[in-house]
Amino acid sequence: MRFHRNRSHVIDLIFPLAVLFVFAASSLVVLILSVHIYTGQTEQAEAHYRTDTPLSYVEEKIRQNDVAGNIAVMTLDGTECLALKNSSDGINSTTYIYVSDGWLKELFVRDDTDVSLNAGKNIIEASDFKVAELNNGLYRITITDTEGVTNSRILSERSHS
Template identity: 35%
Template sequence: MNLNKPKAHIIDYFFILALFCVFTASALVVVLIGVNVYQSTITNMNENYTSRTSLTYVTQKIRQNDAIGDVSVGVVNEASALILEKNYNDIPYCTYIYTFNGELKELFIKKGQAFSPGDGESIMAVQNFAISRISEHLIKLETTDSKGTTLETFVSLACND
């Protein structure tokens, strides 16, 4: 018989169990906070992707076609459109970039040929996209994301019309 053995009290077991529960709850709270931060980061990245990519795409199209008389702003289906004109084998062609049914579209056809706004190739979904001519050398591009945040950029033309 061992008389020096300390007696175990039920309080000791409850203390260890309570400490384990606090640790588990803390770990769960940290994981839940991490999930929330991750979801909001992904949502913001997706919205920025749509807004910024659409602006960058149209800006690059303008820069690629920046020549005298080749860049203009018009209207397709009551929406502003970017019209890029080029001659291929002495035949004039137009590239129209416009919005239709919540999508940014691009259509490449012979100049003067009739078309339907649905004929264009879908580039990406956008909430709103507007193109306007500010001056002879300046085009304004504006897009609105799903939260209603508007981003805009200005593109300076190197060539005159």
């Protein structure tokens, strides 16, 4: 009877190590790609937040005050403002939306009081805010964030006839 001797080959050690190395390298490549994709998506989401959020905010404010003649573009103290007039319980008021000191601001005042743009409430950081009336009841709202990215929307007064 012949005894079968267990022979050890170099390939018995190299093959499992090679498979382990390929698995580790593949895992590392997937991890690096995931980090790159996540970073890009996060930067894009932040850029959209800085411009789309204030535009949506202004759009909603216009919709809330969408009564014929209640929306105007004006300049106060050298600052371009979007003025939204409102009347509730016989009290007339105006909401001013503008950029000052690096912030998009909102100031809500009664019409019988003095307007000081320094008293506005900070909404979101922005470097520029422009409102242009394109036609009767059609407005272009443009916001530039602190990074210099500019975004705009065209809105129409639904109440305008």
